[in-house]
Amino acid sequence: MTFLTQVLNGLQLGSIYALVALGYTMVYGIILLLNFAHGDIIMVGAYISWIVMSKLGMSPVLAVILSVLGCTALGVLIDKVAYAPLREAPRLSILITAIGVSYFLENGSQLVFGADAKVVPDYTSLSTFQVGGMTFSFTAILTIAVTAISTIVLNLLVQKTKLGKAMRAVSEDMGAARLMGINVNTTISFTFAVGSALAGIGAVLYSMAYHQATPTMGIMLGTKAFVAAVLGGIGSIPGAVIGGLVVGFAEVAVSAIGLSVWQDAVVFLLLIIVLIVKPTGILGRPMTEKV
Amino acid sequence: MASMLSVQDLHVSYGAIKAVLGISFDIDEGEIVTLIGANGAGKSTTLNTIAGLIKPDSGSIDFRGEALVGTKPHKIVSKGLALCPEGRRVFTEMTVEENLEMGGYTRTDAENAESLKIVFERFPRLKERIDQVAGTLSGGEQQMLAMGRALMSKPDLLMLDEPSMGLAPILVQEIFDIIKELNEQGTTILLVEQNASMALSIANRGYVLETGKIVKTGTGRELLDDDDVRKAYLGG
Numbered sequence: 001m002t003f004l005t006q007v008l009n010g011l012q013l014g015s016i017y018a019l020v021a022l023g024y025t026m027v028y029g030i031i032l033l034l035n036f037a038h039g040d041i042i043m044v045g046a047y048i049s050w051i052v053m054s055k056l057g058m059s060p061v062l063a064v065i066l067s068v069l070g071c072t073a074l075g076v077l078i079d080k081v082a083y084a085p086l087r088e089a090p091r092l093s094i095l096i097t098a099i100g101v102s103y104f105l106e107n108g109s110q111l112v113f114g115a116d117a118k119v120v121p122d123y124t125s126l127s128t129f130q131v132g133g134m135t136f137s138f139t140a141i142l143t144i145a146v147t148a149i150s151t152i153v154l155n156l157l158v159q160k161t162k163l164g165k166a167m168r169a170v171s172e173d174m175g176a177a178r179l180m181g182i183n184v185n186t187t188i189s190f191t192f193a194v195g196s197a198l199a200g201i202g203a204v205l206y207s208m209a210y211h212q213a214t215p216t217m218g219i220m221l222g223t224k225a226f227v228a229a230v231l232g233g234i235g236s237i238p239g240a241v242i243g244g245l246v247v248g249f250a251e252v253a254v255s256a257i258g259l260s261v262w263q264d265a266v267v268f269l270l271l272i273i274v275l276i277v278k279p280t281g282i283l284g285r286p287m288t289e290k291v
Numbered sequence: 292m293a294s295m296l297s298v299q300d301l302h303v304s305y306g307a308i309k310a311v312l313g314i315s316f317d318i319d320e321g322e323i324v325t326l327i328g329a330n331g332a333g334k335s336t337t338l339n340t341i342a343g344l345i346k347p348d349s350g351s352i353d354f355r356g357e358a359l360v361g362t363k364p365h366k367i368v369s370k371g372l373a374l375c376p377e378g379r380r381v382f383t384e385m386t387v388e389e390n391l392e393m394g395g396y397t398r399t400d401a402e403n404a405e406s407l408k409i410v411f412e413r414f415p416r417l418k419e420r421i422d423q424v425a426g427t428l429s430g431g432e433q434q435m436l437a438m439g440r441a442l443m444s445k446p447d448l449l450m451l452d453e454p455s456m457g458l459a460p461i462l463v464q465e466i467f468d469i470i471k472e473l474n475e476q477g478t479t480i481l482l483v484e485q486n487a488s489m490a491l492s493i494a495n496r497g498y499v500l501e502t503g504k505i506v507k508t509g510t511g512r513e514l515l516d517d518d519d520v521r522k523a524y525l526g527g
Contacts, residue, residue, distance in 0.1 A: 175376070179344070183363070
């Protein structure tokens, strides 16, 4: 494989991690919760695609739309049912709840779909295309492009729209945001919706690349995206993208030099190094105590 | 005439700690009313409870005849009641303009464009710093931003919690002048201050709070001349 192909592979994998890491970082930014169920939302998204295409025999376009909408709805539902009642509770309670939700989703889908892997069919017949004598993977290019567009749209949303500004206000000072007339609960729901929609997009892109849905697929994917979010500086949107790309490139680089058994270990080694050298992550701000 | 804000027998506690023990007071349209008292007397708790941030144990809060207890803070803002909180609490990572936009969150863009003009007329310094991140402003500028932000919702009743805290004397004077001007232009003010002499000098009426209870009330002048008040809060 050429060097360029490896770079594309790194970008593709990194893009998926980035999309998932964005969901972690946004939820953390607004309610200081590490949403451990976030990776499992992707798993549900992959199963939705499988149901729509394999079980119902419907179009891939519908699979994409329903996966993204399904993940969005699931994210908002999880917040309403599991996290919202604990808004005033100690942070540990809600963290443990998130772990519980994660187990619930994993075991629930094992109960419903069984433990064996389901094959998610191709969304498109396009697999490769040629430019100037070189072969490119369609999925890789699509993944990178979709992630780039999603990141730009997300950034515009957060920086320029009224709801985006409300998200930033809530994340900085929830009490002051309430005094402005901002409905904090709506704003938090919206954050979950956006983060989970990105997870839905991630689920589709992941299924395009790996064609598999298993009840536990969200664990490693979620954990690595979480590493990416911490690496980039949790709470920071550009940080999540950078972190995702770093993790993706690191994995691809390790397997490119023939050490693919080490690729998971390297990701966590990276995390350990960052936590020692710069605990707030690449773009993280120094910790300030919230009043 | 029914008063604009009427607080009756308000009890508020934080867990086992009772912060406000049955206070009652009224504010009439157009007044400046001040609550004075030492740290921990329950002044900020009272304001936060009126704004809906804290649920009282018992008692009633009526604003223009409408019961506020149990109403969500964001709904209270749209009724015309704004709180400029203690310690300013501007959004330090957002620009001056964005902070002001948040202040007008419940209002339309057209209404906000108009309010923004009025706020910039009153605080020209904020206009100069419109794109600056609020965290880089000086303390006085942040206080002006916090007040401007509260004014963006066009409140009929503006509650100010320690607006002079941590400011240089010259700025304190400026802030109090602005409060007076706002009042002259029709905004009713409920002011909480540790700087009792300044607060009483601009207030129509005042209430003295001690450990969660109102121990004295009178016009600003009466309280300024009161021996007990002078000893306790005005340094002799």
